[in-house]
Amino acid sequence: MNLSQLKPGQKGIIKEFTDLEMSVKLMEMGCLPGECIVVERFAPLGDPIAVTVSGYQLSLRKHEASTIILL
Amino acid sequence: MNADLKIALVGNPNSGKSTLFNVLTGLNQKIGNFPGVTVDKKTGFCKLPDRRIAQIIDLPGTYSFYPKSRDERIVMEALADKSNSAHPDLIIFVADASNLKRNLLLYTQVADLKIPIIIALNMMDLAERSGIEISVDELASKLGVQVIPISARNAQGIDELKQTITHASKIPLQVDSIEVEALAPQLVQQICLEMQIDIPYIALQLAHQHEQLSFLTVQQSDRIEEIEQEFSFQSQKSQATETITRYNFINDVLFDTIHFKADPLQETISNRIDKVLTHRVFGFVIFFAILFLIFQSIFAWSAYPMGLIEQLFVWLANTGHQLLPAGVLTNLLLDGVLAGLSGVLVFIPQIAILFAFISILEDTGYMSRVTFMMDKIMRKVGLSGKSVVPLIGGFACAVPSIMSARNIENWKDRMITIMVTPLITCSARLPVYALLISLVVPDKKVWWFINLQGVALMAMYVLSIVSAIIVAWAMKQIIRSRERGYFIMELPVYRMPRWNNIALTMYQKVKTFVFEAGKVIVAVSIILWVLASYGPSGRFEKIESQYQSPVYTQKYSAQQLGLLKESARLGNSYAGILGKAIEPAIKPLGFDWKIGIALITSFAAREVFVGTMATIYSVDSDESHLASVREKMHSARNPDTGLPVFTTATAFSLMIFYAFAMQCMSTIAVVYRETKHWKWPTIQFAYMTVLAYIASLITYQLLK
Structure with missing residues (x-):
């Protein structure tokens, strides 16, 4: 399962990434393997999404979210 | 210091x-x-x-x-x-x-x-x-x-x-966080040795970034590339490993230095605000209300100070003409330099107001929500959520809007935004449209409430939005970028704006504009002044003697004579000669050489069109005399055919030309400043002129 499949209010734990380049960016923003990630809301048009991770909010596009594999 | x-x-x-x-x-x-x-x-x-x-x-x-x-x-x-x-x-x-x-x-x-x-x-x-x-x-x-x-x-x-x-120490005392050499032992050693670097982490970063760093010579960069090949260094993989290793160190450090007590209150407040501000209905309603407020303020609040600035310069020019000895130098100073300066300073209120709003939106954290909401729509045409504000600001004036595009981090998004913003109907086009529409569109109402002139004006605004979207989409296909477009972005918690920060931003943006873009604007003003006030030798003297003959002095009053002379002088100036020179090119668009002069002089700013028309058709250019310009233009006949110059076809063709053409030296100056390259304003000028020409040609030939 990946992050883009979650609905607002659902949460998961980050397992790994499918895109190496994107993973560096995601990790420096605090999306680390083992961190809990909560989908807060979708943008009014369904994309991008807002998530809470390591105590702050992040917004990312759905295709970026799909590179985050959850446990 | x-x-x-x-x-x-x-x-x-x-x-x-x-x-x-x-x-x-x-x-x-x-x-x-x-x-x-x-x-x-x-x-x-x-x-x-x-x-x-x-x-x-x-x-x-x-x-x-x-x-x-x-x-x-x-x-x-x-x-x-x-x-x-x-x-x-x-x-x-x-x-x-x-x-x-x-x-x-x-x-x-x-x-x-x-x-x-x-x-x-x-x-x-x-x-x-x-x-x-x-x-x-x-x-x-x-x-x-x-x-x-x-x-x-x-x-x-x-x-x-x-x-x-x-009391800070002059030598670094920080403990090592990770063992840098362990990430790529031989590579780091080799680079340290050859580049004479004693800090391993710099060596590692050189390996990652050598292609982009300007302080390396081409030979050094090539050599680092070779070393990378030699030790089969994989940049991405090394970055990922490094990040994880660093976080391990950080977790160790934070394990007993940071404690979380439950109930983070701030977060929930921010979340509650977001439920409203990014709501699928209210979110957009509030956003458009804010845009409407910004747009209104740029228009309404700036009108008064802009009027004051203009009046001040008129007063300065008048006083100058009275006090200084008449002559070329005085004219250059007052009509060239001073006019240029007023062209620069008149933008200050609009720039200050737009940046006050933008820094409030940034400071409170709302701007990232705008990006969040608009990203999906804007991405389709090659823009980003952050392009919305510059584009809307373009309705007032492209100059501050292009400066505000600096907030867009992604290079390609930013360039496209800068390139299309001048297409949006700015306030300087309004007097041109108002004059031309009043000339050819009847002031009639259909179905009791729809004013035809209003419809025509709105059509011009809609056209500008549609064309900006189409051009943005086209540029998205053309411009190549090595930068990968990320959208991973922090949504900061909502905070109150800091008013002194906002005041500082306003002050700095205005200062930057006045000093940087101002130089170009003043220079172009002087050139335009020379073009409009000088002609090949002999021609002006001939006009002088012609109007001194009794045929004219008996028929007209002194004031009328002055206006006639001025109009004849403009026709024989270099600008007039240029106008006649380009006449064959603009004839298919329905324009004569007099309109040609206006096209050239309104390169200074679009609203100069009205003033130039007034001079050519020799009437006082004054707000209250707009009607008389219109009357003169209305009765203007083509000397060869005897038909009116401003037909519906010509007027619409002219409006379309003004809609697309890059007739604003302030915008060109600011695009140069913001892109650091003459390439971008040149491309912009070229594509907009071509677009204007083709669109006007089609309009004229269809309506003729």
């Missing part, structure tokens, strides 16, 4: 770095550019308790050193290259206490560059309120550096920070 000490502020975006910078330097700061790029380089001076003067450099906020955009590269170049003008003696690392873990990632990277460093632990108040407890002494001893808790917003802890700077 001569500084005794150079200090760089480094930290994540939204960490309060700029606020700290403002607190430390006050008004004692200036904004320039980092060489070759349009990233603001803010420097300022700060007096230390021991009377030494420290130069403070505010480096762009980044999350790490890895090259995602030009911002990271600038930080890297300033810190890794000892000969860089921004290379500091001391780094103040600004860390957001409410998000320490992520902030420390960049800290460990910066610390490994082995420059003396102090941590300013910002937003301690916010962290405490959201239930985070940090043992500062523990943190300091584990990292081996001084940690000063501050609140930049409330100017707390600043004295302690200055004291600490005064």
Whole structure:
């Protein structure tokens, strides 16, 4: 399962990434393997999404979210 | 000012770095550019308790050193290259206490560059309120550096920070966070050896970034590439490993220095605000209401000060003409230079108002929500969510809007935004449209309430939006970018705006515009003045003698004669000759040489069209005389055919021309300033002129 499949209010734990380049960016923003990630809301048009991770909010596009594999 | 000490502020975006910078330097700061790029380089001076003067450099906020955009590269170049003008003696690392873990990632990277460093632990108040407890002494001893808790917003802890700077060690004392050599042992050794670098982490970063760093020679960069090949170095993989290793170190450090108490209150307030502000209905309603307010204010609030500025210059010109001896020099000074200056200064109210709004939106955190909401729509045409504000601002004036496009981090998005913003119907086009529409569209109502003239005007506005979208889409296909478009973006918690920050932004943007774009505008004004006031020798004298003959002096009053002479002079000036020269080219569009002159002179600014028309058809150009320009234009006949010059076809063709053509030297000047290259304003000028020509041609030929 990946992050883009979650609905607002659902949460998961980050397992790994499918895109190496994107993973560096995601990790420096605090999306680390083992961190809990909560989908807060979708943008009014369904994309991008807002998530809470390591105590702050992040917004990312759905295709970026799909590179985050959850446990 | 001569500084005794150079200090760089480094930290994540939204960490309060700029606020700290403002607190430390006050008004004692200036904004320039980092060489070759349009990233603001803010420097300022700060007096230390021991009377030494420290130069403070505010480096762009980044999350790490890895090259995602030009911002990271600038930080890297300033810190890794000892000969860089921004290379500091001391780094103040600004860390957001409410998000320490992520902030420390960049800290460990910066610390490994082995420059003396102090941590300013910002937003301690916010962290405490959201239930985070940090043992500062523990943190300091584990990292081996001084940690000063501050609140930049409330100017707390600043004295302690200055004291600490005064006593800061000249040698780096920070503990090693990770073993850099372990990431790529032979590679780091080899680069250190060949480039004579004694800091392993710089060597590793050279391997990652050598292609983009300007302080390396081509030979050095090629050699690093060879070394990478030799040891089969994989940049991405090494970055991922490094990030994980650093986070392991950070987790160890934070394990017993940070404690989370439950119930983070701040978060829920922000979340509740977001439920309304990014709601699928209210979100857009509120956003458009805010845009409407901005748009209205730029129009309405700026009208009065702009009028005052214009009046002041009219007064100056009149007084000057009375006081100074008549002559070429006086004319050049008053009609060329002064007119140019007024063309620059008249934009100040609009720039100030737009940037006041933009910095409020940025400061409160609302701007990232705008991006969040609009991204999906804007992405389809090659723009980003952040392009919305410059584009809407374009309805008032392209000049401040293009300056505001600086907030768009992605290079390609930013370029496209800059390229299409001048297509949006700005307020300078309004007098042109108003004149031409009143000339050919009947002032009639259909179905009781729809005014035909109003419909025509609205059609021009809609056309501008549609054309901007189409051109943006086309540019998306054409412009190539090496930068990968990320959207991963922090949504900061909502905060109250800091009014002194906003005042500073307004002041700085206005100053930048006046000094940078102003130079080009004044120069072009002078050229236009020369073109319009001089002609080949002999011609002006002939006009003089012609109008002195009794045929004219008996028929007309002195005032009428003056106007007639002026109109004849313009026709024989270089501008007039140019107008006649381009007549064959613009004839298919339905324009004669007189309109040609207006096209040339309104390169200064579109609204000059009305003034030029007034001069050519020799009437006083004054707001209240708009009707008389219209009457003269209405009765103007083509000398060859005897038919009216301004037919419906010509008027619409002319409006379409003004809709598309880049007739604004202020915009060209500001695009040059913002892109740092003549290539972009040239392309913009060319594509808009071609577009204008073709669209006008089609319009005229269809309506003829």
